[in-house]
Amino acid sequence: MQLTPAAGSLQGTVFFNDVFDGAYDELDIVFQLRVDQAGNGGADGFGFAYLDTALHGTTGPSPLNPTFGEEPNLLGSLGVGFDTFNNGGGDANAEGSVSLHFNGAQVGNSVSLDGTFQLESGLVITAFMQVVNSPGEGGSRVTVVLDDTFGGGSTFLPAFSDVLIPGLTPYEGRMAFGARTGGAWNRQAIDNVEATHISGAGTQTYFEDFEVQSPTLMGGTPFTPKNHGFEPLLTPEVPGATGVQPGVMRLTTEGGGQASSIVFDQTSTNTQQIVASFDVRVTDTGAAARADGAAFMLLDAADYGTTGNSLPDGYQAFEEPNFANALGIAFDTFSGGAGQPDFCADCVGNVGNAVSIHWNGATVAEVTIPLAEINLAAGAFHHADVAVTEVPGGVNVTVAVTDGTDGSISVPFSDFFVPGVLFDGGARAAFAARTGGAADFHDIDNVNVQFVPEPSAWVLATCGALGLALLRRRRTARA
Numbered sequence: 242m243q244l245t246p247a248a249g250s251l252q253g254t255v256f257f258n259d260v261f262d263g264a265y266d267e268l269d270i271v272f273q274l275r276v277d278q279a280g281n282g283g284a285d286g287f288g289f290a291y292l293d294t295a296l297h298g299t300t301g302p303s304p305l306n307p308t309f310g311e312e313p314n315l316l317g318s319l320g321v322g323f324d325t326f327n328n329g330g331g332d333a334n335a336e337g338s339v340s341l342h343f344n345g346a347q348v349g350n351s352v353s354l355d356g357t358f359q360l361e362s363g364l365v366i367t368a369f370m371q372v373v374n375s376p377g378e379g380g381s382r383v384t385v386v387l388d389d390t391f392g393g394g395s396t397f398l399p400a401f402s403d404v405l406i407p408g409l410t411p412y413e414g415r416m417a418f419g420a421r422t423g424g425a426w427n428r429q430a431i432d433n434v435e436a437t438h439i440s441g442a443g444t445q446t447y448f449e450d451f452e453v454q455s456p457t458l459m460g461g462t463p464f465t466p467k468n469h470g471f472e473p474l475l476t477p478e479v480p481g482a483t484g485v486q487p488g489v490m491r492l493t494t495e496g497g498g499q500a501s502s503i504v505f506d507q508t509s510t511n512t513q514q515i516v517a518s519f520d521v522r523v524t525d526t527g528a529a530a531r532a533d534g535a536a537f538m539l540l541d542a543a544d545y546g547t548t549g550n551s552l553p554d555g556y557q558a559f560e561e562p563n564f565a566n567a568l569g570i571a572f573d574t575f576s577g578g579a580g581q582p583d584f585c586a587d588c589v590g591n592v593g594n595a596v597s598i599h600w601n602g603a604t605v606a607e608v609t610i611p612l613a614e615i616n617l618a619a620g621a622f623h624h625a626d627v628a629v630t631e632v633p634g635g636v637n638v639t640v641a642v643t644d645g646t647d648g649s650i651s652v653p654f655s656d657f658f659v660p661g662v663l664f665d666g667g668a669r670a671a672f673a674a675r676t677g678g679a680a681d682f683h684d685i686d687n688v689n690v691q692f693v694p695e696p697s698a699w700v701l702a703t704c705g706a707l708g709l710a711l712l713r714r715r716r717t718a719r720a
Contacts, residue, residue, distance in 0.1 A: 244287055244420035247278035247428040252308045254419040255431075256292075259299035261438040264411035267516075267691060268372040269437040272418075275392075276325060277363035278428040284326035286311030286360075287420030287429050288342075289370070293317035293412045303417065310421035314345045319409060321370060321385055324351065325360050325427060337361070339400040341383060343409050358387055358398045361427060365392030373689065374411050381409040399648050403624075439516075439693055464505040465550035469557050469675070471499035476684070492535060492674035492683040495528055500556050500675035504540065507547040509692035510667035515539060515629040517670065517690040522645070523574055524620040524682040530591060531618045532575035532679035534560025535672065536599075537627065541566040543666030552671065559673035562599050567671075568662055569599035570627055570640055573607075574618045575679060585609040591679070594618075596653040598638055600662055608653035610642075618681055621645030635660040668692070 244253035268291065276283075290313040297303035297318065306315050313320025320342035327336050335353035337360045342348060354360060369386040385401040416436060420429040466473035474491040493499040517537065525531040536559050544566045545551045552564065562569030576584040576593030583595035586609065594617050597607035615623065624643040629636050637656040644651070670690045674683035 259415040267439040270370040281425035284425035286324040288313030309419035380407040469500035502673035504671040511692040514693040520622040523618040530679035534573040535674035536562040538671040
């Protein structure tokens, strides 16, 4: 779909009809774009908008904004601008920039693309956007990623990552794209537009950011901790601070022989698709050798109940979460040495760096990640995305880890089939970690788990509600 040809002083807009019923809890948008044939240096850019249908109608052009361009400041609506002309400070003093917009105004500063990403390259660029409702924060979190590797380039750029937009609460909407040229121009085109809409009518969500007014947890989904050698500790990010503070859940300190777990209450029996995101930090200060690891688990409520914590008592090897009727994703930082399945290509001594899948008491697959790619015990909050989708005979599992030090993404598992997985009573989310003779701090934060009975979509992406697609790298899992 060509929005503008390579000519000056033009505007082009395309409006999609409303096909979704009701407001979203999560919205995932994928489309391809190409900007080329620059004249007089190229200009001006284009915008994407998710129009509030209560204000802009359900079909046809918006009665309020029949045209728009690279600054999609539309009443009541979310917009993302892609600017190819430097108009000064508003464009980050850059020839290329990306900006967020909501309810008729720009949100925060534009992000300069100069020196990092070329919008006017003529390559096919894939844009990924994710909007996740965050009711505990009074808004939504927005991520925008640009990727030209499918079009022959080599750049994958997270322009915005989990940016909170206050006041952006779910609404029924539809998509629109607009572009313009001025005294300079480009041809600007879009293609392969996809949208996944997960609605509250069928989606149940866990949300927990461990915000704390010491020592009390503020809001979030109820969970039950258990001491397996260490009492899980709600820890303010700023020790000694008063009032409501951001916090993290500490599962172990850097002491030996510790283990703990937390299990969230059940909020849904839907298991057709389970989409989880969370932050995990493993900190090795050097006071002791690194070990042992942490795990995210989905427990069958038929076996573990709908509330409480009935994981086995006592000290447990949680970096290998081999429990009956439990699906586990483990992050292992200790190895028995060379030749062991958790010993990575650039690991030395007893350093391990691996992600593994476990089901019903057994390890299903394990993938090592080079330390040079992502060090699981780097002391930074890495962001993990997990999608579990029911298919005949089992589930497909996708796991992606975004490096908290440089933003790169590793995908140890992509639609990896795990046979036999079935949650008879629905699933509950759980986290756990342990140390041994060696030890690290293990912390988790910003837990979001969605239970989706049947995502409504124009096109259901392979990774489901991960949306932004865990596409940076693909690995072959070692079963």
